[in-house]
Amino acid sequence: MAKRNRGKALKKLPAKGRGTCPICHRKRIKLLYERRTEHNDSLNVCKYCRDK
Numbered sequence: 585m586a587k588r589n590r591g592k593a594l595k596k597l598p599a600k601g602r603g604t605c606p607i608c609h610r611k612r613i614k615l616l617y618e619r620r621t622e623h624n625d626s627l628n629v630c631k632y633c634r635d636k
């Protein structure tokens with residue numbers, strides 16, 4: 585698979601892939617990783633939260 589979390593691909597994302605992480609509440613961090621919640625929703629989280 586392509587490196588979809590790097591380089592030019594980020595510029596196509598809303599806010600260039602940045603925002604506030606819903607888990608750790610870091611601001612303007614890159615939210616590049618999708619996580620499934622127990623309700624089967626997908627959340628975009630930062631790299632620090634992807635394995636929690």
Ligand SMILES: [Zn+2]
Nearest residue numbers: 605608630633
């Ligand atoms: Zn986070």
